[in-house]
Structure formats: structure tokens, C-alpha cells
Amino acid sequence: xxxxxxxxxxxxxxxxxxxxxxHELETLVDTNDEWIRTRTGISERRIMKDPDKxxxxxxxxxxxxxxxxxxxxxxxxxxxxxxxxxxxxxFPDNGTAIAKNIGADNAFGYDVNAACSGFLYSxxxxxxxxxxGRYKNILVVGADKMSSITDFTDRATCILFGDAAGAVLxxxxxxxxxxxxxxxxxxxxxGRKLLYMKGGGALHPATVESVRNRDHYAYQDGRSVFKQAxxxxxxxxxxxxxxxxxxxxxxxxxxxxxxxxxxxxSVSKQLDLPMEKFMVNIHKYGNxxxxxxxxxxxxxxxxxxxxxxxxxxxxxxxxxxxxIYLKWAYDSQD
Ligand code: UT7
Numbered sequence: 001x002x003x004x005x006x007x008x009x010x011x012x013x014x015x016x017x018x019x020x021x022x023h024e025l026e027t028l029v030d031t032n033d034e035w036i037r038t039r040t041g042i043s044e045r046r047i048m049k050d051p052d053k054x055x056x057x058x059x060x061x062x063x064x065x066x067x068x069x070x071x072x073x074x075x076x077x078x079x080x081x082x083x084x085x086x087x088x089x090x091f092p093d094n095g096t097a098i099a100k101n102i103g104a105d106n107a108f109g110y111d112v113n114a115a116c117s118g119f120l121y122s123x124x125x126x127x128x129x130x131x132x133g134r135y136k137n138i139l140v141v142g143a144d145k146m147s148s149i150t151d152f153t154d155r156a157t158c159i160l161f162g163d164a165a166g167a168v169l170x171x172x173x174x175x176x177x178x179x180x181x182x183x184x185x186x187x188x189x190x191g192r193k194l195l196y197m198k199g200g201g202a203l204h205p206a207t208v209e210s211v212r213n214r215d216h217y218a219y220q221d222g223r224s225v226f227k228q229a230x231x232x233x234x235x236x237x238x239x240x241x242x243x244x245x246x247x248x249x250x251x252x253x254x255x256x257x258x259x260x261x262x263x264x265x266s267v268s269k270q271l272d273l274p275m276e277k278f279m280v281n282i283h284k285y286g287n288x289x290x291x292x293x294x295x296x297x298x299x300x301x302x303x304x305x306x307x308x309x310x311x312x313x314x315x316x317x318x319x320x321x322x323x324i325y326l327k328w329a330y331d332s333q334d
Pocket of ligand 1: 030031032035036039040116155156159221222223225226229258259260263287289315316317
């Protein structure tokens with residue numbers, strides 16, 4: 001029997017209703033709309049204002065929408081992976097909770113923490129699991145309530161992040177040329193302290209002092225991360241293109257993690273891939289960490305055609321980065 005291929009069957013997103021504009025941030029920190037737009041490309045981001053709703057809620061909403069749209073019986077789902085750095089609890093995980101909320105009672109669940117590359121890592125692992133033939137349907141959710149770890153007194157970081165979730169259904173199919181083709185994933189812990197949350201883990205558990213020091217918020221050395229993000233995403237895309245004999249003209253879409261518009265334009269230049277091929281929605285949502293790639297797929301789904309060649313790429317804390325090459329498997333009216 002031919003080895004099954006992992007094929008994306010549908011995608012759905014969830015964004016909280018509250019829109020935080022750059023102008024609102026001007027009232028919180030010493031910044032301005034013009035600086036934020038020209039340095040990052042961000043105009044606004046969504047914030048989950050309800051204190052009783054967090055990452056599981058957003059992931060569940062995205063997953064429910066996806067099930068409704070695809071018509072899949074939740075009992076047919078084998079696994080729910082949630083990519084996140086803002087799980088509702090340090091333990092247990094989000095994936096199990098989302099599975100329960102959507103009635104995926106035959107599924108197991110777990111979380112993947114690979115910062116902004118979490119969705120990429122999760123999707124790649126899910127695809128490879130499906131290719132083994134052991135599983136049939138996997139739900140990959142990317143969800144982050146970044147506002148829960150954003151220091152709204154730090155202008156260097158608070159302008160960047162937003163809250164959102166996206167979910168993708170991937171199924172094993174035989175006798176198809178579409179779907180997942182290849183992936184390349186990397187990590188390098190030398191960047192560990194350039195983008196991280198200092199407190200709250202086992203090394204520096206919460207104390208009165210850690211709260212006072214604001215150690216429970218995301219910290220980043222923006223300039224260093226920026227340079228590495230451009231370099232490593234461009235390298236990973238180039239690597240996966242070379243390995244699959246792809247030329248820039250062969251590609252229909254690049255779906256890159258949305259951290260900064262200038263990162264995307266630099267990657268586009270380095271690879272000689274026109275910006276028209278890049279999905280860009282950072283102006284509306286900011287950096288939603290694990291959710292940026294599925295949110296892009298969701299927004300562009302109606303434009304995607306069966307056979308379109310896509311490269312997904314991300315770079316994030318860890319450092320973690322990589323690229324996935326896939327052939328889109330359906331027209332939006334399917
Ligand atoms: O998703 C995971 C990966 N994350 C990323 O890829 C993010 C990578 N980094 C970035 O996107 C950018 O480095 C930032 C957007 C975070 C910062 O942009 P930058 O162009 O690297 O600015 P900078 O940190 O070099 O700061 C330039 C100036 C500084 O002032 P001086 O020292 O030149 O007087 C900052 O103090 O801009 C100042 N600045 C601000 N000014 C107004 C920094 N933040 C702000 C702000 N508003 N919000």
C-alpha cells in the first residue's frame with residue numbers, strides 16, 4: 001500500500017473582539033502610532049479582555065468553527081496538538097482541554113512549546129505521524145493569549161503582541177499528490193536568553209520579588225532577534241526549496257510568521273521572492289505567536305487553489321525555526 005499523505009482539510013481562526021489600536025498604546029507608554037507602523041507594520045491587535053477566558057477558550061472556538069465547517073465527527077479525531085507559550089496552566093496542557101471541549105473523546109492531546117515556531121513544529125510532527133498510517137485525523141491548534149505575558153509598561157515589547165487562535169484539520173489520504181511534502185526544523189539554544197520569560201518556571205518560581213521585578217512577562221532583545229529571524233527564515237526557506245528543486249516562480253504563497261513587516265520584506269529580498277507572494281496580516285493582529293500562520297491560512301483560504309505550492313516558515317524563541325513545503329489540497333468552494 002502507498003504511504004498515506006497528510007493533507008490539510010480545513011482551517012479556522014478566532015480573534016477576540018476587542019481592538020487595541022496604536023493610539024491606545026500611546027496612552028500607556030511613550031510611543032506613537034507612526035513609530036509602531038513604520039518599525040513593525042502593526043496598526044492594531046486583538047486583546048482578550050474577559051479575565052475568565054484565555055488560551056483554551058480561544059483554541060476551542062477555532063476548533064469548533066473548524067469542525068462545523070468541515071463536518072468532521074469529533075469522535076474521528078485521534079489527536080489534538082496545541083502549540084502555545086501561554087497555556088492556561090503550566091500543567092495540565094491545553095490540547096487535552098480543547099479535545100474535551102469539542103467532544104473529541106477518542107483523542108489524546110498535548111501541547112508543543114516552541115515559541116513562535118510552535119505551529120510549524122506541531123504541523124510538521126502531525127504530518128509525519130499521519131504518514132505512518134497509525135492516525136487518520138489530527139487537529140493542530142495554534143493559540144496564544146500574549147496579553148497575559150505582555151508588560152504594558154515596556155514599550156519595546158507591548159506594541160508587538162496580540163491574542164488569537166487558529167486551527168487546522170489534517171487527515172491521512174492515500175493516492176494523492178497534494179498535501180505535506182517536506183519540512184526542515186532547527187533549534188539553537190544559544191538564543192535562549194534573547195527572547196524568554198524570566199520567571200515562573202522551575203528555575204525561578206514566582207516570588208514576591210519576581211513579581212516586583214516584572215519577571216513574569218515576555219522579554220526580548222529586539223535587535224538581535226530581528227537579525228536572526230531574517231537570516232534563519234531565509235536559510236530555512238532556501239534549504240527546503242533547494243531540497244525540492246523549487247524555483248521562486250514555482251511558489252504561489254509564502255506563509256511566514258508575522259513578527260515584524262520589516263522582517264518579511266527582508267526575507268522577501270534575500271530570497272528574491274516578491275512580497276505579493278507573502279501573506280501579510282500583521283497590521284491587524286500584531287504578533288500572535290503560535291497563531292500567526294493558521295490565521296493567515298484562514299484569511300487567505302478563499303484565494304487558495306488546489307495544487308497551489310506553499311512554503312510556511314517561522315522563527316522564534318529558543319531559538320527555533322524552520323520551513324514546511326506543501327501543496328494545497330482543495331479549492332475553497334470544495
Ligand atoms: O516573534 C518572535 C520573534 N520576534 C521578532 O522577530 C521581533 C524582532 N524584533 C523587532 O521586531 C524589532 O527589533 C523591534 C520592533 C522590537 C524594535 O525595532 P528596532 O528597529 O529594532 O528598534 P530598536 O530596539 O533598535 O530601537 C530604536 C529606537 C530606540 O531609541 P534610541 O536608542 O535610538 O534613542 C528605542 O528606545 O526606538 C526606540 N523605541 C521606541 N520608540 C517609540 C523602542 N521601542 C519604541 C516604541 N516607540 N515602542
